[in-house]
Every structure is written in C-alpha cells, then in structure tokens.
Amino acid sequence: MKPYSYTISKPSEIGGVIRAFRSLGVSGCSLLISIFTAYTKKDGLQEMVDALSLSFPEAEISGMTSSVCIEQGVNRTEKIIILFEVFEKTYIHTICFDHAPGKEDAVGWAVMDEINKISRPLCGIEILASQSDHRFSDFSPFLNVLTHELPGALPVWGALADSQTWPNHTYVFSKKYISTAGLVLRVYTGDISIMLNHVLGFRPLSRPLTVTAMDGPMIIKELDNKPAIYYYDKYIHTPDFQEQSLPFPLLQLADGYVHAHLPQGRTLDGGILFNIRCTVGTEMRLSYGDPELMLAETKKIWEQMHAFGGESAHILSCAARYQFLNKNLGDILANYNNVTPSFGIYAHGEIYRAGQRLVAAHLTGNVVVFREAAEAQQKDVSYNPVHLTQHMAHLLQMATFVSTAMKELEETKDALQFAATHDSLSGLFNRGAMEKYLAQCIKNNAEIGMPLSAIMIDLDHFKTINDTYGHSIGDAVIRTLADLMKKHTAGRGYAGRWGGDEFLIILPGSTLETAETLSIHMKDDLFHAHILPDDFPVSASFGVTIARQGELEQSFYKRIDNALYTSKENGKNRITIFDANGTAKALTMQETGDW
Structure with a gap:
C-alpha cells in the first residue's frame, strides 16, 4: 500500500486534488479516500464527497471533522486533508448507521449483521463516530455488542468527531451518508497487517x-x-x-x-x-498530565513502529492532548512520520481495546500502523529526542513534586493503617482487627451459609520461657509462631494475636477437617523449630471448632475458648476439637507426630 495526501483550504479546491492524484497514474486492487477536515459546513462536505465519487467511482470514501488535522506528521489547523491510500491486497467495506438513543445495542447487532455478510477475512475495523448537537450519545452498549461478537484479537479502534464549535457541527460521512449523530465503520479485509497502540500519560x-x-x-x-x-x-x-x-x-x-x-x-x-x-x-x-511519562510512552510507540516497518499510519489522538502538549506534539509526530507516513485527526473521545473489551475514553492517543508487505520495511532512521518547552518543563517539575508528595503521603497512610490494624511484634492482625473480621465472617455464615472454622492457640509455659531465657527469646518464640501462622493460613483466612501468648485464626469457607489439618501442621512445625538456646522444644495448645449456620458470635467464641481451655487442662501440648454441637475430640502429642 502507499499513501498520497493533499491539503486544501476550502471544498472548491477539490478539483485540483483530483487532477493532481490522477496525474500520478497509480493503481491497485482498491482505493480508500479519507477526508479529515476542519471545515464543517454540510454542503461543502457533500460537494467534496460528490466530486471524489464521480472521479473515483470504485473508491471507498469516508471521513470526519476535527478542529486540527494531521498530514505527514504535521498539525494542520483550518485545513482539509485528502488522503488517498492505494492497496494491493486489501479491500475496504464501509458500513453506516445513525445512533438510536436508547437502542444503541440494537445498532450494534445491526452492524454485526452487516459485518457477517463480508466474505473476506477480517483484518481490522476503524470506527468514526459523531455525537448529536443536542445530546451526548452513549456508545457503551454498541461497543459491548462488538466486544462480545468480534474476535478478541481483531484490531478495532476509532474516534469521536471534533470541531472548533464542538459539540456542534461534528460530522462523519461516506459516499451516501453524512450525519452529526452517526457511525461510519471502515472494515479492512484481505491481506494486511495492522499494529495498534494507544498512550495516555x-x-x-x-x-x-x-x-x-x-x-x-x-x-x-x-x-x-x-x-x-x-x-x-x-x-x-x-x-x-x-x-x-x-x-x-x-x-x-x-x-x-x-x-x-x-x-x-x-x-x-x-x-x-x-x-x-x-x-x-x-x-x-483526579489525575494530572505527566509530560515525562507521555514522552516515554510515545518513544516506546516509535520503537514499535520502527520494528513493524509499516507503510501508512493513522493517528487518532484526543484534542485535549493537542492543547496540553502543544509544540512538543509536533516533534512527536515528526518522529512518527520519519518511520511511517502519518495522517489523522484530533478527536473528542477515542475508541480502543482494553484487553478484550472495547471502550470509549479520553486523552488517549491511538496510533494505527498498516503494512501489506509480508516483512517489515524498516527505515534507517533514529529517534530525535523531544525537548520539553519551558512551560512543559515547569509542569514536569510540578508533576514530579506532586508525584513524590503523593507517594510519601500514601506510604505514611499505609504505615498508619498497618499500625492501627496489626500487632507490632508479630506482624499479625491485632485484636481489634480480628474482632472486626470475626463479626463479618459470622454475618456471612448467617446470611449466605458460608462455613466458618477457627483455631485458638496458647503458647505453653510462656512465662517460664521469658523468666528462664529472657524476653528477647520470648519475643523470638512469638515471631516464630506468627510466621508459621502466616505460612499456613496464606490465602485461607485471617491470623491475629489475641493478646499476650494467645492467638486466633479465622478460616471463612473452611471445614472443620481443614482447620484440624492446619493445627496439626503448625503444632508440629513449632515443636521442631529449635528456637530456645538449649534446643528444648516449644509447644502450644490448640482449640478448634466450626460455627453452626446462624450462630451468634458470643456462642461461637465461647466454644473455641472452651476447646483451648480443655487442651490446657488436659496437659497442654495437644489439640482439642469441638464440632458444631460441642462434641469434643482430643489429639495428643503421639497423634500429631510430636514424639
């Protein structure tokens, strides 16, 4: 494929464009003529389309209005860009529909009916849209249909028309269609590679x-x-x-x-x-534009364009980016054009894929590169560094200050939040946080029947450990048990320090058997942890239970506390399990493998 472009100031100059292109004598299997125009009078737009249709009856013709257009990487204000793209292996199908307020999904299905009639392989879809002079159109239902029905890997992109008097006089049009509240889809079929990227910043x-x-x-x-x-x-x-x-x-x-x-x-x-x-x-x-991030993202796109080796590029960028980046945008576009001839418009909303989903959003720069050649046609060019204007440099300094200050505030907030909900020695949730989680789990058990089991742990002879080995060793014992609790409950529930040498584990969605298995593993790991200087083993007593559906928090807590008390009273270093009815089962050291 090969692009040819012309710039005019008014519709009456279209005849000169037609003569100039005809004189080139180029031909191909298909011709796409795009009109990107700051001119917004309906009669003039129709005049250009009619003249081009008469001269090139086999061509597909479509376009849209914009306050600023792009030709060969240069921003053109108050101009009309006529872009001829000659294809060798690609065919364009144009589909047009009006918006139907409140029936946008129906428009989506109607569009899909037309797409499904196309026999050639789909290569990509470009959506040109305009919003009514009197109301903003909701494109989401329409895009949702396309998301659901089109292949997820198919490149789809687009833009919402702009004008100097936006939202008035924004048009999309084709050979026999022109609308301020419509859709023009250009469906690319045949044999063409399309690289699609978008930037935010x-x-x-x-x-x-x-x-x-x-x-x-x-x-x-x-x-x-x-x-x-x-x-x-x-x-x-x-x-x-x-x-x-x-x-x-x-x-x-x-x-x-x-x-x-x-x-x-x-x-x-x-x-x-x-x-x-x-x-x-x-x-x-709320967000702010970061010039440095924008430049980094646009350079990355340039690198991808260079590697792709395209033959023509469409730039559909947000009009607000033009106002924000101003002169720097010219340098960015010049870099793009050095790699691939670049044409396009500034829009009042952009359409692109976010993963599999098609979305409409703002402040995005869509960069679409086409290549019919089987292999990349890379140019021997390098990236010209973009130097921020003084205004943008000051903005970058402010952005850096704001970003750093926000990061510090977030870190302080996170630290305060952690301190408010966690025990400083063990790193486990504190009692206040555990009481909150327990109340929520009891509520979920009552309302939706979610199973709830729990484990209460008490370190055996902890006062003796502190008195014999010192508080630093006692602290090490607590941290070791805490690490074991975190390890065995990761992704399963909540582990907290209930107070002193008592600990609690809440296991929403877990059975009594799961809680029993976790207790055995933790008890065994603690017993063989080699924490004390003389290698004497550290043991703990465990109480385990499961909630009845609809059980009150006080009743549930009393049963698990009784289970732990039973382990302590029966010689410590063991696990006592109470089922939902309070029936006890005790596991001794021999049964848990601690001998």
Whole structure:
C-alpha cells in the first residue's frame, strides 16, 4: 500500500486534488479516500464527497471533522486533508448507521449483521463516530455488542468527531451518508497487517473517589456522597471549569486498564457532565498530565513502529492532548512520520481495546500502523529526542513534586493503617482487627451459609520461657509462631494475636477437617523449630471448632475458648476439637507426630 495526501483550504479546491492524484497514474486492487477536515459546513462536505465519487467511482470514501488535522506528521489547523491510500491486497467495506438513543445495542447487532455478510477475512475495523448537537450519545452498549461478537484479537479502534464549535457541527460521512449523530465503520479485509497502540500519560493525584450518584449515564452527580464538583474546587480551584479541568481528568481503573474521563461541563447542582458513560460504584481519581511519562510512552510507540516497518499510519489522538502538549506534539509526530507516513485527526473521545473489551475514553492517543508487505520495511532512521518547552518543563517539575508528595503521603497512610490494624511484634492482625473480621465472617455464615472454622492457640509455659531465657527469646518464640501462622493460613483466612501468648485464626469457607489439618501442621512445625538456646522444644495448645449456620458470635467464641481451655487442662501440648454441637475430640502429642 502507499499513501498520497493533499491539503486544501476550502471544498472548491477539490478539483485540483483530483487532477493532481490522477496525474500520478497509480493503481491497485482498491482505493480508500479519507477526508479529515476542519471545515464543517454540510454542503461543502457533500460537494467534496460528490466530486471524489464521480472521479473515483470504485473508491471507498469516508471521513470526519476535527478542529486540527494531521498530514505527514504535521498539525494542520483550518485545513482539509485528502488522503488517498492505494492497496494491493486489501479491500475496504464501509458500513453506516445513525445512533438510536436508547437502542444503541440494537445498532450494534445491526452492524454485526452487516459485518457477517463480508466474505473476506477480517483484518481490522476503524470506527468514526459523531455525537448529536443536542445530546451526548452513549456508545457503551454498541461497543459491548462488538466486544462480545468480534474476535478478541481483531484490531478495532476509532474516534469521536471534533470541531472548533464542538459539540456542534461534528460530522462523519461516506459516499451516501453524512450525519452529526452517526457511525461510519471502515472494515479492512484481505491481506494486511495492522499494529495498534494507544498512550495516555496521566497519573493519579487525589485519593480514590467512588461514584455514589449519577444523573443518567453521562453526568456524575456525586463522588463519595458529595457534589462531584466539590473535589475540583478542593484540589485545583476551577473558576473557569471547562478550561482549567483539561489537565486534570478523572482516571478509572477497570479490568487492569486505566481510562480517562474528561469533564465537558458542570451542572447547576454540582454534577459533572461527560461524553463518556460512567456507573455508580466506579472508583475514580483526579489525575494530572505527566509530560515525562507521555514522552516515554510515545518513544516506546516509535520503537514499535520502527520494528513493524509499516507503510501508512493513522493517528487518532484526543484534542485535549493537542492543547496540553502543544509544540512538543509536533516533534512527536515528526518522529512518527520519519518511520511511517502519518495522517489523522484530533478527536473528542477515542475508541480502543482494553484487553478484550472495547471502550470509549479520553486523552488517549491511538496510533494505527498498516503494512501489506509480508516483512517489515524498516527505515534507517533514529529517534530525535523531544525537548520539553519551558512551560512543559515547569509542569514536569510540578508533576514530579506532586508525584513524590503523593507517594510519601500514601506510604505514611499505609504505615498508619498497618499500625492501627496489626500487632507490632508479630506482624499479625491485632485484636481489634480480628474482632472486626470475626463479626463479618459470622454475618456471612448467617446470611449466605458460608462455613466458618477457627483455631485458638496458647503458647505453653510462656512465662517460664521469658523468666528462664529472657524476653528477647520470648519475643523470638512469638515471631516464630506468627510466621508459621502466616505460612499456613496464606490465602485461607485471617491470623491475629489475641493478646499476650494467645492467638486466633479465622478460616471463612473452611471445614472443620481443614482447620484440624492446619493445627496439626503448625503444632508440629513449632515443636521442631529449635528456637530456645538449649534446643528444648516449644509447644502450644490448640482449640478448634466450626460455627453452626446462624450462630451468634458470643456462642461461637465461647466454644473455641472452651476447646483451648480443655487442651490446657488436659496437659497442654495437644489439640482439642469441638464440632458444631460441642462434641469434643482430643489429639495428643503421639497423634500429631510430636514424639
């Protein structure tokens, strides 16, 4: 494949473009003509499409509006880019649909019906979308259908149209279709390799905030039960909200991937308007743009582009990235273009795969590279370092300060949280934390029937150990038992120091037999641990029981305490097991293998 591009200022100049391309005399099995345009008058758009359709009746023609377009790695403002891509082994199928408010999933199924009619192998799908002048469209149901029906390895990407008067006059169009609330899908089939990547470059700033109220799918009404705008006012002071919130989107972590939601405005009652769906219960964090991270991510993409050796690249980047990176973005695009001729637009929302799932988000840079050649056609070029402008350098310094301060605060918070819930000597949960976990497990047992067993442990002759060998040895005994408890309960439950030389293990979801087996292993390991200076063995007494469904916490605790007391009264160094009805079973040293 090979790309040819032309820049014009108004639709009436399209004739010159047609003559210039015809004069090249190029041919192939198919031709894709893309129109990326800052011009947004419907009649003019139709004029260009009609002229191109008349001159190239076999070509697939489609495009979208954008406030800034990209040609050969250069940002073009107030221009129209006409891109001809000539293919040798690839065919393009164009599918167009209007949005159907409230029936977006039905549109998804209708699109899939059209895709399934295509006989050639699918290689990739590019989605060009526009949002209504009067309402934001919810693309999630549509994308969910495509996620479910399309192969997970199929490259799928796209963008939402932009304009200088956004959300007004944003169009997507093809030969016989033009809409401010529509979808144009370009389905690539045949024999072509497609490399798809996306970058973000934003880091968390605030503590986690949970969406607690929505007003429809696009307005976050409350975060942590406060008006959503409260946190923008608190952290960054936003008298001009839409302009000043640009570098501070909300970040969402979902399925291991980070997505950005960029505010589009505020409501009178303190809600925040987005053009991307959100749901109650979603965890968000205010974030900030990190220029150094952005440059590192874009360099990594350049390296992948260089290794891939593509023949043409589509850049579908967020318009907010253009405003944020400004002059530095020109240097980044120049690097891309040195490797692969690069064309595209700046969007008001981007579509990409997060793992298997298709999502719409903001502040993302989609980089899509095409190659029909069987092997990479690598160029002998090197990466030109991008030097931050003075403004961005100052921003980087501030970002570094914020990042370091946030890390220190998180570490302090984690340390305080650990100290509040853990015993300092053993590293086990303290009694307060264990009481909380026990209450929750008792509740789960009563409400959903989850089994609950527990083990209570008391070190034998611990006062004698302290008096004979000193408190440092006594501390070593406690730490050794604690390590054994952590080892044997990892992933099974909660281990805590109940007080002094008493310890408790809570095992939600475990049977009485499991608790018995764990007790035997811990008792045996402790007995052979060689802790004391004279190698005299350290023993412990164990009480084990299981809860009846719906049993009260006080009754359950009394039974396990009685089981431990029975072990102590019957000579120590043994395990006593009470079933749910209080029937006792004792395991002596011989039975647990300690002789």
